[in-house]
Amino acid sequence: MATPTTFFDELAAFLDQSAVPDVPDVDKHEEVLVTGDDELLLASNELLAETKELLASYETPSTNSQEEDVSSSSVTVESSGKDTQKAASRGKMSAEKRREIRSAQAAKRRLRHRQQLKLERETLKVQATELSSQLQELQTARVQREAKQGGNLMYGAWRAIAVRQLERRVQAEQQQKMLRAELVGNARKIHEMNVQLHDVLQGARETPFGLIEPNSDASGAELFKTMLSELDSHYARTDEVFQGLKFKKAPPGTYDLTRKWQNGVQYLDSTDRMEFPCDFEQTASAMTTIMMSDPGVNIENVESLDVEDAATFKFHAKYQFKPEKFAKVVLYGATRKYQEKDRVVFVWRCFIEGCGKFEGFNSNETMWMVIRSVESDVEGTCGSTVVECYSRMVPMGFGECDEDMDKFLKFLVKMGEEESKEMVEMMEKLLVSEP
Structure with a gap:
């Protein structure tokens, strides 16, 4: 146990x-x-x-x-x-x-x-894609805005440059016009000196016509006012006067005065047509320089007369009808320019008063000049410009005999021819010198 x-x-x-x-x-x-x-x-x-x-x-x-x-x-x-x-x-x-x-x-x-x-x-990827697109749009908008601002700045700069260049061009054109007027006066003086030297060397003049001499007398203001006041009424009759006229093409410088009678009154008239192979603006500018300025003569103060695009002239011319015997005349002239849409009209009034041998003789002249462009028939070529003139002269006199009147008329015809030649020469020089 x-x-x-x-x-x-x-x-x-x-x-x-x-x-x-x-x-x-x-x-x-x-x-x-x-x-x-x-x-x-x-x-x-x-x-x-x-x-x-x-x-x-x-x-x-x-x-x-x-x-x-x-x-x-x-x-x-x-x-x-x-x-x-x-x-x-x-x-x-x-x-x-x-x-x-x-x-x-x-x-x-x-x-x-x-x-x-x-x-x-996945959500972050989608958000990243959206934010990337938004960033790209913002960057693009900023680039465009900066480019626009830069363009505006450049536009302002270019505009300022263009304004300065325009001002300089206007100044240059004004200076050029003054130089052309001076050129015309100097050319006339040179031409006069050449003729005088030629006369001295030859011992005698080939023609009895004496060139223009400036006059220092400042009288004639009332006559100028009267002639200037009549220019507008003559301009209003331009189409009426040119109606029915036949202009024949003639060599430049031709001045053919023809005697005619109307209602017992003797008068002389001339129809001339000149054509220049230049454009309208260039030709009108050159003709304005010739008609409105003449440094070789006394020019009245047009501004005091309150008339725009107008000028007045007073000068002496002499005529040799015998060796060492001359006759003189005094010319009072007034002209005005009328600018229209497709043409330019000049109206010229002139009163010629005889002196010495031609004392008692005088002449009253009216001239209409129309400048217009002509289209070219050939395609691709520049057109030309036509200058049409009609002049009417009414002589009056209380001389000793008809022979004196004939001499006076001969003097007027010769003076008109010389003036026409000078005008053509000046036109050619100005047109050639145009830029």
Whole structure:
């Protein structure tokens, strides 16, 4: 029969064998299952305490009783050990199942987390694309705005340059007009000097006509006012006067005065037509320079007469009808320019008063000059400009005989021819010098 000491040793060994093994860690991130293990340990401790109390109660009884108690205790301990093994098995199975469940839940959480990250990544990609497009639009708008601002600055700079160039061009044109007027005057003076030198060298004049000499007498203001006041009425009759006239093309400088009678009054008239291979503006500008300026004569102050585009002239001319015998005349002239849409009209009034041998003779002249352009018949070529003139002169005199009147008329014709030639020469020089 076993002693109590042996019994306790066997019981301790049995409890050691029936002890619940430690549950290993499955995952570092999962919690250790302790609920089932605590219950099993509590049951083992209660069983051990009951066994100790039972053994203590049987320390004094007889050996038979002890043997019976030991045998019953063995049976009880044996049954308790089986129950403990079953409970440990159930706890172990429950822990494994819980680990599987928790592993599955962790996998689901990781899957949801990955899906959420993927969704966030896609959203960020879409936002990045949208922001990139917005950035590109903003950059493009900024470039366009800067280009526009730069263009505005350049436009302002070019405009300022153009304004300065225009001002310089206007100044240059004004200076050019002044130089042309001076050129005309100098050319006339040179021509006069050449003729005078030629006369001195030859010892005699080839023609009885004397060139124009300036007059220092400033009288004739009232006559100028009267002639200027008549220019507008003569201009209004331009189309009426030119109606029915036949202009024949003649060599430049031709001045053919024809004697005619009307209502018992003798007069001389001339129709001339000149054509220049230049444009309208160029020809009109050159003719304006010739008609409106003459530095070789005294020009009245037109501004004081309150007349625009007008000029007045007064000068002397002499006529040699015998060796060392001359006759002189005084010319009072007034002209005005009328600018129309497609043509330019000049009206010229002139009063010629005889002196010396021609004293008592005078002439009243009116001239209309129309400048217009002519389209070219050949395609691709520039047109020309036509200058049409009609002059009408009414001589009057109380001379000694008709011979003096004939000389006076001859002088007027010759003077007109010389003036016409000079005008053509000046026109050619001005047109050639045009840029």
